[in-house]
């Protein structure tokens with residue numbers, strides 16, 4: 001028990017973290033190209049933020065939150081997603097008073113008490129982006145474009161973009177009536193959770209995994225869009241075409257969180273994987289207002305990092321490791337060792353990544369180790385070399401070897 005991490009969590013080991021850092025670096029770089037800056041919000045928030053923001057009839061709030069009372073009697077929840085905390089910070093810090101739009105990104109752990117499956121965990125990580133303060137469909141398209149750039153940059157091919165519009169409170173009211181009329185005769189067949197949703201939030205039933213058969217043929221939101229939502233959706237599609245981003249209109253995309261209005265989208269595996277949604281997002285024009293702030297609208301996405309890695313490995317794509325070893329200093333003899341230690345320190349101060357043996361390996365095994373850790377070059381030092389005031393540097397890939405004078409280490 002003590003040596004087992006809780007179910008649904010995993011360690012990112014030193015051997016894996018290079019891949020994470022590579023993806024994080026790529027994501028930061030891409031967000032920077034769009035003028036997005038990082039936001040870091042606390043790991044926990046007042047529970048009420050998610051109840052109001054995400055919605056009290058969603059799976060996340062009904063079944064999956066890690067909520068607890070702290071010693072001061074506050075009810076808090078580990079963040080199950082990043083959008084509500086970003087919206088809270090946007091309001092609390094008065095960012096809405098600054099020049100708009102406000103563009104931000106985050107890299108964060110999220111916590112959901114889920115049924116464990118491949119690609120579905122209790123602590124997972126998201127890359128996320130949000131743009132607050134504009135209704136323009138250009139923002140929706142830029143958000144999609146960040147995700148598309150990220151997936152393209154890592155080389156993912158077997159993925160497609162599915163988009164939909166989930167309308168606004170005006171057109172949703174009409175759809176809601178039509179949906180209720182459709183579901184009423186089937187009420188008895190609905191799962192108990194969805195029976196509870198029938199009056200409060202019937203659209204959630206479309207998203208329930210257990211009720212998929214029952215909702216077949218149900219009226220779709222896209223057929224009830226008001227003029228404003230419809231023209232927003234048209235314009236969004238037209239900008240995606242300008243950006244040369246292929247998409248499929250899928251009226252079945254409803255998303256699992258309640259704050260969405262108008263645009264909803266998902267990047268989905270074309271391989272039919274069970275947990276095949278690598279990225280999901282959309283517009284949320286009333287979220288800020290719902291949590292007690294002013295009116296600014298917003299749009300964003302969340303991309304599951306574990307899921308991204310899983311899908312990349314299904315496609316046979318190796319994520320490169322950011323960290324690399326510039327030099328392995330290989331020494332033989334005591335004088336060589338102390339010379340090597342001084343040289344390694346000097347090179348590290350210059351910003352090179354340098355490793356030395358700590359296990360008492362012989363010369364041959366130090367070379368083997370250099371290969372194993374992927375060192376680019378080996379610096380080979382023996383006592384004779386120290387006496388001669390020079391040593392060898394071997395390129396581990398080409399095998400080319402040069403002699404470097406101890407006086408002239410600037411070139412390393």
Ligand code: HAM
Pocket residue numbers: 080081082083084112114119120121122124125126128129130256257277278279280281282283299300301302303304305306307
């Ligand atoms: P979401 O669809 O709940 O949206 O999550 C976004 C992504 O996080 C999913 O597409 C999936 O890749 C990953 N994910 C979700 N749950 C899990 C899990 N249990 N295990 C592993 N990966 C998971 C949101 O969270 C919204 N905040 C996205 C957003 C931002 N919408 C607007 N702005």
